[in-house]
Amino acid sequence: MKIGVLGTGAAGQTVAEKLIALGHDVMMGARSADNEKVLGFAQRTGGRAGTFADASAHGEMVINCTRGDTSLAMLSGLAAELRGKVLIDVANPLDFSQGFPPHLTVSNTDSLAEQIQRALPGTFVVKSLNTVNAAVMIEPSRVPGPHTVFVSGNDQKAKGKVMDFLRSLGWQSIIDLGDITSARAAEQLLPLWVRLYSALGNNAIFNIAVMEA
Amino acid sequence: MKIGVLGTGAAGQTVAEKLIALGHDVMMGARSADNEKVLGFAQRTGGRAGTFADASAHGEMVINCTRGDTSLAMLSGLAAELRGKVLIDVANPLDFSQGFPPHLTVSNTDSLAEQIQRALPGTFVVKSLNTVNAAVMIEPSRVPGPHTVFVSGNDQKAKGKVMDFLRSLGWQSIIDLGDITSARAAEQLLPLWVRLYSALGNNAIFNIAVMEA
Numbered sequence: 133m134k135i136g137v138l139g140t141g142a143a144g145q146t147v148a149e150k151l152i153a154l155g156h157d158v159m160m161g162a163r164s165a166d167n168e169k170v171l172g173f174a175q176r177t178g179g180r181a182g183t184f185a186d187a188s189a190h191g192e193m194v195i196n197c198t199r200g201d202t203s204l205a206m207l208s209g210l211a212a213e214l215r216g217k218v219l220i221d222v223a224n225p226l227d228f229s230q231g232f233p234p235h236l237t238v239s240n241t242d243s244l245a246e247q248i249q250r251a252l253p254g255t256f257v258v259k260s261l262n263t264v265n266a267a268v269m270i271e272p273s274r275v276p277g278p279h280t281v282f283v284s285g286n287d288q289k290a291k292g293k294v295m296d297f298l299r300s301l302g303w304q305s306i307i308d309l310g311d312i313t314s315a316r317a318a319e320q321l322l323p324l325w326v327r328l329y330s331a332l333g334n335n336a337i338f339n340i341a342v343m344e345a
Numbered sequence: 346m347k348i349g350v351l352g353t354g355a356a357g358q359t360v361a362e363k364l365i366a367l368g369h370d371v372m373m374g375a376r377s378a379d380n381e382k383v384l385g386f387a388q389r390t391g392g393r394a395g396t397f398a399d400a401s402a403h404g405e406m407v408i409n410c411t412r413g414d415t416s417l418a419m420l421s422g423l424a425a426e427l428r429g430k431v432l433i434d435v436a437n438p439l440d441f442s443q444g445f446p447p448h449l450t451v452s453n454t455d456s457l458a459e460q461i462q463r464a465l466p467g468t469f470v471v472k473s474l475n476t477v478n479a480a481v482m483i484e485p486s487r488v489p490g491p492h493t494v495f496v497s498g499n500d501q502k503a504k505g506k507v508m509d510f511l512r513s514l515g516w517q518s519i520i521d522l523g524d525i526t527s528a529r530a531a532e533q534l535l536p537l538w539v540r541l542y543s544a545l546g547n548n549a550i551f552n553i554a555v556m557e558a
Contacts, residue, residue: 239453240536277556309540317537323453324530327522328555337558342541343490344551 136161136191138184138206140169143222143266144197150270152177154300161187163206188213193220193297200225200244201237208251215254218290220297221245221315222261222269224322233326236319245284245315256290258283259315260298263325265336272302272339279339280305284314307342349374349404351397351419353382356435356479357410363483365390367513374400376419401426406433406510413438413457414450421464428467431503433510434458434528435474435482437535446539449532458497458528469503471496472528473511476538478549485515485552492552493518497527520555 137148159180162170174181200223225244226234245259260283261269350361372393375383387394413436438457439447458472
């Protein structure tokens with residue numbers, strides 16, 4: 133599948149390399165096409181390099197791995213390139229300006245995913261994978277047991293495509309939390325994630341499992 | 346142990362009855378001493394009935410099971426009765442005025458537990474058990490597997506007492522999230538809890554397990 137990966141940080145690099153390994157036609161997008169990290173990715177993996185707009189146009193499915201505090205402004209300019217496509221929003225709206233632990237820049241009665249969906253009404257935004265570290269996103273078996281990943285979005289068919297995609301990454305326990313407003317719940321897990329990261333001795337390779345009677 | 350249970354709702358009743366069964370000397374507190382539910386509790390279980398102030402004075406340990414939107418105002422008047430004691434805060438600051446799912450009345454950069462700690466500087470506030478249904482609080486084995494409960498508080502000794510108390514209820518996986526500001530993380534789990542409740546078919550007997558590599 134043609135996939136666009138937006139963002140060149142740890143999440144973008146990790147996800148894009150995994151998708152290359154799975155045989156997808158991946159273009160990584162950055163602010164500018166001559167960005168060193170995106171060129172390095174292309175050279176290292178044989179994948180494609182481009183701008184955010186190029187990668188959005190390239191992908192049948194597009195994954196937002198940009199920083200949560202910059203995602204909305206960047207994506208708002210890509211309505212044409214992303215129209216009719218599934219956009220998986222992996223970003224978290226974290227503000228580290230007050231130090232660690234960060235707080236959320238939007239929460240409780242709104243979420244980054246909802247802001248993005250409002251900015252891109254012709255795109256099928258699905259929040260997912262934002263609750264785990266990049267290494268766990270693409271290789272869930274690194275954490276033992278049947279731990280859980282969530283999806284939130286307004287379109288069932290789009291969520292179905294994302295769930296198939298998640299299964300291709302190795303995810304077994306996938307819970308549909310509801311429409312895009314349920315992304316509030318997934319994003320509000322981040323404050324717990326950062327506390328657990330500390331409590332577990334700065335171990336990022338963990339996740340939660342939903343256990344029911 | 347002498348324990349005060351504040352609140353006569355599902356959480357208060359369930360917790361107080363369990364503590365009676367475990368052999369504790371329990372007083373349930375309500376707004377007025379002639380409250381029907383608190384008198385019913387005393388009649389049914391042989392426990393004690395009183396006001397919020399009576400139950401706070403009675404307990405060596407006190408558990409706040411009142412509704413999150415009324416807890417702070419009520420507890421603020423009990424500084425004398427609660428001085429030097431461990432107060433387990435089980436409440437969640439949920440606002441159902443806009444319907445289901447509820448949002449939080451305080452979150453992200455503050456929490457109900459912190460508000461209570463500020464109002465009661467002489468009390469050792471420990472946030473715990475707020476992330477599960479009352480039936481799971483007192484009988485964690487109803488959910489299969491080694492699922493997790495959290496503690497947050499400023500005083501290690503107080504948290505140690507609460508962890509002992511949790512073990513006496515059957516909890517095996519207990520994670521110390523940090524000081525009282527980490528209660529933000531535990532309270533911000535509630536938006537996920539209510540979404541999972543719906544996603545699991547209105548099943549409240551569930552919890553999350555923290556799984557690490």
